[in-house]
Amino acid sequence: MILLVALLMSLCGVLNEAAVQSTGMERIEKCDTRCSQGLQCKSKPHYWFPPPCQSPPEGLNSSSVFHNVSLSPVMRCEGRQKCSLHLRVSVVLRLAESIHSLSICTVTAGMMGGCRLLSFPRASRQRLVGQQVEVENDCFDISPGQEVQVTLKTVPSYCSVAWTSTYRAPECSNGDLRSHIPECITGRLWYDMNPERKELAVRVSDMLEDKDYHLRLCHKDFICIGTGAKTLIKKEEPVKNATLRYSRPLPCLCIEGWSAMMDAPRVQVCPFKDRLEELWFGVTFDPMEETLSWEPACPVAAVIVLCQKGEDGVCVDLPHASQTVGRGKITFAKVDPHPQLCMKFTAGSQSWTRCPFADGGFQAWEVGVTKREGHQEVVMLSRISSTFSVGVCVKSGGSVVCEPTDTHTVYVEKYKSVGLNLTRELCKPNSCLQAKRLDVEYAVTIIHCHQQCEVEDDARTSGPGIVTNRVEEASAADWEVTCVIVPAAACLSAVIIVTLALHFMLTVYQRRKRKGLGGHHTSEKQTDPARVTVDCVVPALQTFPALHRQNSIPDPPQYGNYEKANLLSD
Structure with a gap:
């Protein structure tokens, strides 16, 4: 049973290896030129600048000479991480008596072209004139992702007898190249996040065995710009681990790794790429x-x-x-x-959605309904000199839209309050107060809908309009008069009551004295009721200036941080 299990495991390993090889790129031991059986061919580097073309013999053209041209990559390896990439060119060629050789040239952008000449000996080609032969060469070095122009011509070179095509080599994203081509080996990065400590534990695998390795955090844009967190992993270290610290989990914050060599390819892994809310x-x-x-x-x-x-x-x-x-x-x-x-x-x-002013620290103005002298009044306060649109709007049928019915333009000076005589209109059904700042480009429209209203006297609500600070001064004067009359009346009543009480007590005393002394009157000094009256009135009059200094206008609401408020002042 054990032998059977071992055999099955061995068979599975062989099948897996065969599957990997089938999906990987073809390997060659050395570059070579191969021709179909019966045709001898030799390969050598060719001249860079071919001679002028000749007129082709009758019936000789590209479609009659070149068939089934194919271009494919192959890999030549000297070790697990020391492979090179080559281009294989295969073509089915119809030989003619006038064709001696085949020229294959490759040209890449920014580099000089290279050609190889595949020559056919006379005796070999004469036996196969008019037949199709297969020719193959894989000695053209190419780089990953490189675009190569391939041209096939006959020798001698006949005008219009040529085949040209463009080939793009596989990118380093190809798994086979990424594991075996040194210029594609970037290493693989694995990470674990620790959000509480704001750390990334990074592990590196499949890096170049004979090179040290760099790790860092960077912000990815056109290039990855380093953030300062960087470390070096030595090739001798058995465990290729490192810890990188970050400040914010931005979506463009990436872990970047590369081998410690010139022009080394780099790999980036972005752990927070889906955290757009951090932006x-x-x-x-x-x-x-x-x-x-x-x-x-x-x-x-x-x-x-x-x-x-x-x-x-x-x-x-x-x-x-x-x-x-x-x-x-x-x-x-x-x-x-x-x-x-x-x-x-x-x-x-x-x-x-973000609301930068939600704490109210920068709020420049406010409008609301206050109770003053027993009646309601709409008051607007501002920390800056500004112009506002203030009025009444109506909501109908449960709609959230408030249609304006009466609008006024109000100018409010800095640190001043302006009363708005709109209470009667606001007490109408479905009526609301609507206000907006006008001297800016972007402003919100504030709507206050009051559920309770107090009906005011006709004398105080003669009509809608703006009540300026002069109204406040008149209200203050009325309040000052009230503050004098009420205390004076109270004091006068107290004086009268005290006087009557003293008079009653004095009468009782005199009667008892007359009974005790036989009806003789004393010459002792009696209390003067007028004196009591004066002593009571004077303190009452002394309190008048204090009452007079009281402010009848309610204090404006506080706006939070006063230092921030000063930033908004003119």
Whole structure:
């Protein structure tokens, strides 16, 4: 049984080896010239510049002379990793009495051509005149991926009796070449990722046995640009391993390896090639110029568009806010840095959205409804001097689209607030507040829909319009008057109550004294009610300046980082 298993395993090994050889490139021990049986031929290098062609004999042309021409690569090896690539030229030739020899020439781009002359002895060729003979030569050295022009001519050279074709040699991507041709041997790279430590454990196999080996991390573009992480594996080391550290898992970050020799071929493996989401970072904003920019860390074909993100999470594209990127930097000029303004990145069928102002640190303006003196008022605040479009819009039939009905252009000075007398319009069914900055190229449209409204007096809501700071000053004056009258009335009431109480107590005291002293009156000093009144009024009047200094306008909302806010100031 054991012998049977061993026999089967041996047979499988033989079959596998035969399969490998059948799929691999043909090997030759040495280059040679071969002719069909009965035809003797000799091969030697030929002259570079042939003599002028002659007029061919009658009936002699290319189609009658050359048949079944084939070009194929073969490999000649002196060791497992010391093989060379050759071109084999085979042709079926119809011999004629006027044909003495066959010239085969090859020319490659940027190099001088080479020819070989295959001559037929007179006695040998005379026996085969008019018959077809097979001629083959495989002594033409070629390089992987090289384009070779092959020309066949007769000797003597007859005009229009020639055969020409172009042949492209196999690339180094061919497995047989990659394992046996030194100029194609790059080694094979294997890796394991450690995302927590941001490390790549790399192992090298099938490298050139007599050469050291370089490993590094690089960013792949037209060429692979090194990132600084590099190591050298010595040929004497039994284990060909190395650890490379990276900072970000970019899709163009690759492991590159090559043998330590001149013009060595290189191999790249890119572990993070599918991590496109890593590219959509690094968005920058210049608050002084109000420019939003982004530059890809890797070459990528993508479409970038500015959009407005709604409460439902859907980002709606802004009009005329789309750019296509490949390698260069893209810039959007005059951008309003609002938290709802986002950038949408689309590559192929995938999309990603990034909102660089989501934290509100750069927000330049805000509009909202505040309660002042018992009634609601729409107030707009801005950290920059700017122009806005503010108005009322209506949503109908559950639609998400808000159609504007009343719009005003409002100019807001830096660090000033502007009141908008739009409360009555906002209290109408399905009415919302709509605002947008006008002095920029790219801005979002903000919509506030308030569910609760307080009905105001006709005197305060005479009609829609803009209430400037003068309205705030008038409200402040009314508030100051109220602050004086109410405390004064309260103090006067207190004085009257205290006076009555003292008067009652004084009357009781005098009656008891008269009873105790027999009706005699004392000359002791009595408390003066007028004095009490003055002592109470003075503190009340002293509190008036403090009340007068109070601000009747509510403080503007905070915008987060004040240092960033200064960047947006004029």
